[in-house]
Amino acid sequence: MTGTTENEKQIEVDFKDKMTYGEYLSLDRILSSQNRLSDHHDEMLFIVIHQVSELWMKLTLHELHAAIEAIKANEMDVSFKKLARVSQIQVQIIQAWDVLSTLTPSEYSEFRDSLGSASGFQSYQYRMIEFALGYKTPHVLKIYEKDPALLAKLEEAYQTTSLYDTAISQLHKAGFNISDEILNRDQTKPYVADQTVLEAWKVVYRDTETYWELYQLAEKLVDIEDRLQQWRFRHMKTVERIIGFKMGTGGSSGVNYLKKVLDQTFFPELWQLRTEL
Numbered sequence: 001m002t003g004t005t006e007n008e009k010q011i012e013v014d015f016k017d018k019m020t021y022g023e024y025l026s027l028d029r030i031l032s033s034q035n036r037l038s039d040h041h042d043e044m045l046f047i048v049i050h051q052v053s054e055l056w057m058k059l060t061l062h063e064l065h066a067a068i069e070a071i072k073a074n075e076m077d078v079s080f081k082k083l084a085r086v087s088q089i090q091v092q093i094i095q096a097w098d099v100l101s102t103l104t105p106s107e108y109s110e111f112r113d114s115l116g117s118a119s120g121f122q123s124y125q126y127r128m129i130e131f132a133l134g135y136k137t138p139h140v141l142k143i144y145e146k147d148p149a150l151l152a153k154l155e156e157a158y159q160t161t162s163l164y165d166t167a168i169s170q171l172h173k174a175g176f177n178i179s180d181e182i183l184n185r186d187q188t189k190p191y192v193a194d195q196t197v198l199e200a201w202k203v204v205y206r207d208t209e210t211y212w213e214l215y216q217l218a219e220k221l222v223d224i225e226d227r228l229q230q231w232r233f234r235h236m237k238t239v240e241r242i243i244g245f246k247m248g249t250g251g252s253s254g255v256n257y258l259k260k261v262l263d264q265t266f267f268p269e270l271w272q273l274r275t276e277l
């Protein structure tokens with residue numbers, strides 16, 4: 001027998017009618033996942049901030065993937081809407097640092113030891129976002145060597161065309177001369193700034209009327225990198241406020257490592273062009 005029987009349809013309707021708010025949102029699972037390892041009151045704040053950030057990262061990835069597909073299909077307005085949503089999500093996770101800043105060094109030190117060697121370093125969604133935007137370094141994958149399931153997901157994301165590579169393809173499609181090294185580049189290698197890409201973006205910014213869509217796309221990318229850097233800066237400063245210059249649980253130097261990460265850029269030419277316009 002194929003298709004849905006009348007009886008099955010009725011069961012579906014009945015279930016939908018009776019479905020509750022909590023069932024729809026799987027609240028039983030979400031709200032029973034704040035498992036403190038210490039009995040310290042403030043560990044709840046620490047867990048919730050991370051879980052909220054990871055949920056926003058999940059939506060960010062969902063929107064970024066849709067934006068990339070929309071650009072590839074030349075549906076630029078659709079992509080702008082998704083990218084604008086990503087920027088607004090970023091505002092939320094930047095603001096979340098204000099809540100975490102209410103955690104004092106004394107409070108954190110009371111449960112820090114129970115975290116062992118766990119660290120935000122291991123956030124795989126954070127890496128997926130870096131990859132989706134276009135920041136790819138193979139050494140990051142090493143962090144996940146002990147977890148084959150995660151590693152497989154990350155490797156797939158690593159191979160996938162990034163937002164910046166997609167934007168550069170649009171420049172090429174619009175008739176700009178983009179060097180072969182960039183167009184045929186191994187997309188798993190770190191992106192290195194390129195003169196032809198810089199020249200193309202400069203023309204876009206000088207003649208915004210002709211290249212209105214590319215200009216809007218570029219500014220959406222700058223919005224995202226700007227906010228990502230604001231997030232990194234607040235992370236670094238909040239960490240300094242809470243643990244000073246102690247080493248990180250993930251094995252890095254801590255705040256000094258987080259300061260170095262601030263130098264990493266996603267869309268180098270879009271920043272460089274500002275000096276040259």
Ligand code: HEM
Pocket residue numbers: 049050053054100108119120121122123126235239242243247248249250251252253254255257258261
């Ligand atoms: C008391 C709060 C926090 C402290 C003390 C802290 C500290 C650190 C330190 C020291 C590192 C460097 C790696 C290491 O050696 O562990 C790091 C990395 C990281 N943390 Fe946090 N962190 C805090 C909160 C958060 C929150 C709320 C998030 C949000 C998800 C987060 C996400 C990350 C990410 C993604 C990295 C990797 C950054 C990179 O490699 O570019 N952290 N954190």
Ligand SMILES: N[C@@H](CC(=O)c1ccccc1NC=O)C(=O)O
Pocket residue numbers: 050112115118119120121243247248249250
């Ligand atoms: N790296 C932090 C620990 C930490 O922040 C952390 C530990 C477990 C789960 C998430 C964390 N958040 C971000 O790095 C520290 O060195 O104190």
